[in-house]
Amino acid sequence: MEAKLGSQPSLVWRSIWSARTILKEGLRWRVGDGNEIKIWGSKWLTSPTSYAVQSPVKVLQEDTKVEELIDTQKGEWDEAKTREIFVTEETEIILSMPLSGRGTKDRLVWGPSHKGLFSVRSAYFLQLELRGRNQGESSLEEKRDDRWNRMWDLKVPGVTKLFIWRVANNLLPTKENLYKRKVIEEKMCPLCDAEEETIMHALWECPAANNLWGNNESCVKKWARFELNFMTLWEKFMDRLTKDQLEEMVVLLRKVWLRRNDWVFEKRMACPKNSFSATKAALHEFRVSQLVSNQNKMVHKTDTERVKWEKLERGFVKVNWDAYLDLKRKKTGIGIMIRDEQGEAMVTVCDQKLNVVEAAVAESYALRKAVEFVSRVKNMAAHSLAKKALVMEGEQVWIEEVPGFIVGCLKNDKDVTQEDE
Structure with a gap:
């Protein structure tokens, strides 16, 4: 570095x-x-x-x-x-x-x-953030600017959201952008050949785009066709259009770009009226699929809640753990239940941890505690010896005999072994 x-x-x-x-x-x-x-x-x-x-x-x-x-x-x-x-x-x-x-x-x-x-x-998004800082954008202005949030909150396909984000950041391969990068030598619009092809020209000002926006079904039919940049136009969309109209507009904007590409690469142009009907059908299909998906999730959740205890194989234990987070006090409660193959409780634990502010961290603490106790359950004799060693003075060794405080643990282990045989 x-x-x-x-x-x-x-x-x-x-x-x-x-x-x-x-x-x-x-x-x-x-x-x-x-x-x-x-x-x-x-x-x-x-x-x-x-x-x-x-x-x-x-x-x-x-x-x-x-x-x-x-x-x-x-x-x-x-x-x-x-x-x-x-x-x-x-x-x-x-x-x-x-x-x-x-x-x-x-x-x-x-x-x-x-x-x-x-x-x-x-890394790309980090670079954009750094560029914004260098241009003097304040954090307060960013918080107040909900234009980007409105884009990502739209109930439209992900490919459409990404398209609008690219438009807002001037990332479409228009003639002007390709010319700046020295990919092509001229930057006139391939459709009208009258103006330079900027993003605003291609999507909003070009006569080919106006064939669609001037349609009787268009909600922006009587709007002016000149804007300084897309974000200014987007603000007007947010102020004047309903949520459904806004979602329809972003899908149509992508249709305009796809119509332009069809002409550039295949020399064909879709009918504007067909674009409106295709847009409405696509949005309806997307909303229905989202509704079905949410219903399936609810059914899956209900099925999960009905899961009951299933008997384990001999020698296994089942561990359930959970955490409850109190953000106000920055404190999490931990609950652990360990049961044997018959469903009988072996260990029940309630604990707490301070200075926790994230749910994932709280759950992780609960899991780590659960693993610690599983190790103790499966190795109680050695765990009891280790615990007793803390209060003893020096090393103590038992030959052909065991201390009384682990007799119960050894008996339990022996009973399980005999059952397995």
């Missing part, structure tokens, strides 16, 4: 080197044992957009590693030390971050992906 470009770099190395900005922005640390991560200067928090500690350096040295904040005996954050060093907001973030119970190593992950794995798609 710190390599120099050099005086005469190859095209490949120049391309790799120029991507460092994106990599530095997207790479973040996932805390394991904390040996590799600096508290100040490294990206290891879950708080956007810096992902780095903003609290001033105090108590510890500036180059101190995250391991100094971890209670290694408990495998948890040292809450007292954390609250002493960081501001309240960062303290809550740190304490809510789960730690591995096995002391795994720290590792770098790709932050823009939920799985932590790099993908070209996530």
